[in-house]
Amino acid sequence: MTSPAAQARTGTNGGSLAEGTGGRSAGRRPRAAGGRSRGRKLRVHAAQLAVFVVIFGGWQLFTSLKIVDPFFFGQPSGIVRTLVDWARHGTGFGSLWQQIWVTMEEAILGFLIGTAGGVLVGVLLGQVRFLSEVLSPYIKALNALPRIVLGALFVVVFGLGIESKVVLASFLVFFVVFFNAFQGVREVDGNLVNNARILGASRLQVVRNVVIPSAMTWIIASLHVAFGFAVIGAIVGEILGAQHGLGVVITNSQNNFETNGIFAGMIIITVIALVAEWLIGLLERRLLAWRPQTTTEASTL
Amino acid sequence: MRSNTPRDSQLAQSGRIELSGVTKRFQTPGGTSFTALRDVTMTVEPGEFCAVVGPSGCGKSTTLTMVAGLDRASEGTVSVGGEPVSGIGRGTSFMFQTDALLPWKTVLGNVAMGPLFRGVPKKNALADARDWLRMVGLAGFEDRHPHQLSGGMRKRVSLAAALINEPKILLMDEPFGALDVQTKAIMSNELLTLWDQSKPSVIFVTHDLEEAIALADKVVVMTAGPGTVKDVFAVDLPRPRGAVQEIRFGGGSPSCTTRSGSRCATR
Ligand SMILES: Nc1ncnc2c1ncn2[C@@H]1O[C@H](COP(=O)(O)OP(=O)(O)O)[C@@H](O)[C@H]1O
Ligand SMILES: [Mg+2]
Numbered sequence: 001m002t003s004p005a006a007q008a009r010t011g012t013n014g015g016s017l018a019e020g021t022g023g024r025s026a027g028r029r030p031r032a033a034g035g036r037s038r039g040r041k042l043r044v045h046a047a048q049l050a051v052f053v054v055i056f057g058g059w060q061l062f063t064s065l066k067i068v069d070p071f072f073f074g075q076p077s078g079i080v081r082t083l084v085d086w087a088r089h090g091t092g093f094g095s096l097w098q099q100i101w102v103t104m105e106e107a108i109l110g111f112l113i114g115t116a117g118g119v120l121v122g123v124l125l126g127q128v129r130f131l132s133e134v135l136s137p138y139i140k141a142l143n144a145l146p147r148i149v150l151g152a153l154f155v156v157v158f159g160l161g162i163e164s165k166v167v168l169a170s171f172l173v174f175f176v177v178f179f180n181a182f183q184g185v186r187e188v189d190g191n192l193v194n195n196a197r198i199l200g201a202s203r204l205q206v207v208r209n210v211v212i213p214s215a216m217t218w219i220i221a222s223l224h225v226a227f228g229f230a231v232i233g234a235i236v237g238e239i240l241g242a243q244h245g246l247g248v249v250i251t252n253s254q255n256n257f258e259t260n261g262i263f264a265g266m267i268i269i270t271v272i273a274l275v276a277e278w279l280i281g282l283l284e285r286r287l288l289a290w291r292p293q294t295t296t297e298a299s300t301l
Numbered sequence: 302m303r304s305n306t307p308r309d310s311q312l313a314q315s316g317r318i319e320l321s322g323v324t325k326r327f328q329t330p331g332g333t334s335f336t337a338l339r340d341v342t343m344t345v346e347p348g349e350f351c352a353v354v355g356p357s358g359c360g361k362s363t364t365l366t367m368v369a370g371l372d373r374a375s376e377g378t379v380s381v382g383g384e385p386v387s388g389i390g391r392g393t394s395f396m397f398q399t400d401a402l403l404p405w406k407t408v409l410g411n412v413a414m415g416p417l418f419r420g421v422p423k424k425n426a427l428a429d430a431r432d433w434l435r436m437v438g439l440a441g442f443e444d445r446h447p448h449q450l451s452g453g454m455r456k457r458v459s460l461a462a463a464l465i466n467e468p469k470i471l472l473m474d475e476p477f478g479a480l481d482v483q484t485k486a487i488m489s490n491e492l493l494t495l496w497d498q499s500k501p502s503v504i505f506v507t508h509d510l511e512e513a514i515a516l517a518d519k520v521v522v523m524t525a526g527p528g529t530v531k532d533v534f535a536v537d538l539p540r541p542r543g544a545v546q547e548i549r550f551g552g553g554s555p556s557c558t559t560r561s562g563s564r565c566a567t568r
Contacts (some may be wrong), residue, residue, distance in 0.1 A: 194371055195401035197389055199466060200418035209414070213405045290405040292448040 074259035082264040091249045100268060102245040106162050106234035107272075110169020111227050118174045118226075119219055122181025123212060132182070143175050148236065155241040165242065169233030173226045180222035184215025217291075220284045227276045231269060315382030315392055316347030316469040316502040318368055322377035325363050336527040337363050340377070343521050343530055347469075348500040350493075352513035353521045360528025361506040362398060365472045368504065369395050381470060394468035394501075396459050396476045402447040408434065408458050409443035415466040433461040436495065453484040457491075464495060471501040475508065489516055493540065515542055 056076045063070040070078065086096040093099060125132035151168045158164035188211050196210050238247025246265050253261025325338040338360040345351040353361050366372040367379045370389040379386045381393070394415075402411045409430050416426035434440055437457040447455055456476060463471060476492075477485045493516065496503060507513050513520045514536055522532040 191397055191399055191401045192403060195395070195397060196403075196414065196418070198369060198371070198393065198395045199415040199462065200391070201414075202418070205418050209406075210403065213403070216405075290446050292446075 070259075071257070072259060074263045078260040079263045079267065082258070082260045083267070086249075086264065092252055093244055093248055099244055099246050099249050100272070102162065103231070103234050103238065103247065103269075104272065106165035106237065106245065107169055107227070107230040109162075109166045110233050111173055111230035113166065114170035114173025114230065115177050115223065115226060117170065118177025118222075119181045121174075122178045122219075123185055123207065123215065126182045126185025126215070127207060127211065139178075147172060147233075148240075151233075151236050151240050155237065160241050160243055165234045165237030165245070168237045169230040172229040172233040176226045176229055177219065177222045180218045181215055184218030185211055187218070188214045216287060220280075220287060223280050223283075224277060227280060228273055231273055231276075235269065317382055318345040318470060318502055318504065319380045319383075320344075320364070320368070320374075320377065321380075323364075323367065323374045323379060324376040325360065325367065325372075326375045339527040339529050341523075341528065341530055342377075343533065345502045345504060345519070347502055349519060350496065350503045350505065350517045351519045351521060352505045352507060352517035353523060354507055354510050354513045355523030355528070355531075356525050357508060358528075359523045359525035361523060362474050363528070365395065365474050365504060365506060368470070369393055369472055390470075392469035394463035394466050394471050396456075396463050396471075396473045398474040398476075398478070398506075400447070400455055400459070402455060402458055402462070404447050406446075407443065408439065408445050408447065408450070411447065411458055412461045412465055415462060419466070429465060430461070433465045434458075437461045437491065453480050453488060456480065456488060460488075460492065460495070464499075467499060468501050471496070471503045473503065473505045475506055477512070478507065478509075485512070490541075492516070514538075 059068075059073075060076045062068040063073060063075040090096060091099055125135060147168070150171065151164075154164040154167045154171075158167055192210050192214065193206055196206050201209065234245065235247040235250070238245035239251050242248050246268060250262055250265035253259075253265065321342050323338060323341040324336065326334040326336050329335050341360070341364065343351075353364065355361055363372070367374050368381065368386065370386045370393070381390060403414075406414070409427065412433055413423075413426045413430035416429055417423065421429070431440075431443065434443060437460055439454060439457055439461070442450065442454065447458065450458065459476070477488050480488065489512065503517075505513070505516060510520075510522075517536055519533065519535050521530055522534075523529065524531045
């Protein structure tokens with residue numbers, strides 16, 4: 001039962017690696033090193049820009065020179081044109097904003113429902129050994145189900161509206177959060193629990209004051225990955241059958257051999273995911289503000 | 302040793318700790334059983350400060366967990382206030398060997414936990430916690446988090462958190478073991494001062510015989526493999542006893558000097 005947790009943690013590390021270069025750790029260095037680290041930050045940003053120019057410039061150049069066929073590989077200028085066109089004249093399924101909103105709505109609802117369920121069931125099974133032993137094979141089996149097939153089933157059962165996508169997204173999110181919450185609860189320091197019990201805490205008070213805060217590090221680690229999964233659930237659900245959403249726009253581009261359309265959809269989704277990642281980072285810093293800074297610093301490396 | 306004030310007789314109702322013929326076995330992963338304690342018998346009178354000394358692994362912590370009701374004896378009985386222990390009791394506080402403060406709560410929040418768990422209104426609990434923090438010398442640190450304190454300060458918070466529940470029994474598992482000598486001496490004195498105010502029965506576990514003699518009315522010496530009580534002796538030194546060093550070098554203290562000196566006080 002530990003592998004998804006490990007997966008989720010790796011995901012976080014990846015996430016904060018991106019932030020780390022943004023200077024979060026640099027800002028905390030002693031003053032003496034301040035000037036040097038600002039210089040370094042600048043160089044990092046310059047290098048990042050250079051990487052961008054090389055990749056997209058090279059892409060544009062090679063496709064313009066027809067060394068690489070723009071029909072199959074798209075072209076940055078064409079992607080930008082597609083994006084502008086969608087923004088101005090809408091997609092074939094309504095305005096671009098509506099498509100984004102539908103996908104976001106599905107992803108956010110799925111994220112919230114899946115997270116709530118994952119935390120609830122994770123804490124419950126982490127606390128009640130009997131329950132976790134009884135349900136363990138079923139959870140493993142559910143987790144092993146192929147998600148795409150499940151998505152197809154949901155579309156049939158819940159229809160072409162947003163419900164089927166919300167259910168699929170919740171399902172994906174649930175397992176990521178569940179395994180982490182469960183593991184987090186299992187790793188609670190028995191000393192802290194005993195101390196609270198001796199101080200007079202009831203079982204529920206122990207859960208509220210010790211177990212959940214202590215598992216919070218694990219739960220939040222899973223949220224970074226979980227939102228990604230929510231977006232995947234929404235998009236895959238849309239691809240499997242829907243009337244609106246970015247997944248539909250992407251499928252349509254695919255059917256018309258519009259590579260630039262697929263890339264444009266990808267870029268929009270990436271931006272959404274980055275914004276969500278940033279928001280979850282904010283939440284993390286708020287909820288885990290009590291942590292000694294050295295721990296946060298270590299995790300950015 | 303002490304006069305029989307009404308308060309003392311009141312404590313007699315619930316402050317007495319009695320272990321008789323206590324054996325504790327643990328199941329090892331291999332399926333065999335491991336005897337951590339064998340036939341341990343000891344008594345702590347109400348209001349008595351009892352130190353338990355012994356090498357690491359002789360079952361001192363195990364003894365405390367059974368008195369606290371966190372674990373059960375395999376054989377024999379553990380009773381508190383004449384009643385067999387059957388779970389966590391209301392009148393017991395426990396300072397664990399390792400830090401047990403909640404890192405996500407502030408110092409004030411940590412100390413207020415006990416009363417809050419027991420249903421004291423939040424306002425009163427916080428006011429109480431502030432008082433206790435003042436008594437352990439941590440006024441002004443209410444809003445810090447445990448990781449922002451030194452080891453000695455964290456121990457003070459733990460002490461305040463333990464005492465705020467007004468325990469009849471105070472169990473302390475090598476509370477000052479990780480502190481430097483000076484901090485340890487200061488903390489020991491403060492502990493005695495606070496203990497003197499409400500006189501709970503104390504079991505103070507340590508592996509330092511000198512610390513035991515400096516603090517306790519009675520010292521229980523344990524040996525390992527399996528843990529048994531080797532000796533019990535009373536320390537008949539008047540308080541305040543001053544620093545441990547003074548006792549060692551006979552700074553005005555009559556009977557108990559050095560290790561051999563302690564043996565002469567053995568009954
Ligand atoms: N939960 C447990 N399971 C198995 N063995 C244990 C457990 N708790 C303690 N022991 C064993 O019992 C012995 C006494 O432990 P402990 O009471 O912690 O000693 P002390 O506090 O005197 O150092 C040790 O050998 C330890 O390994
Ligand atoms: Mg111990």
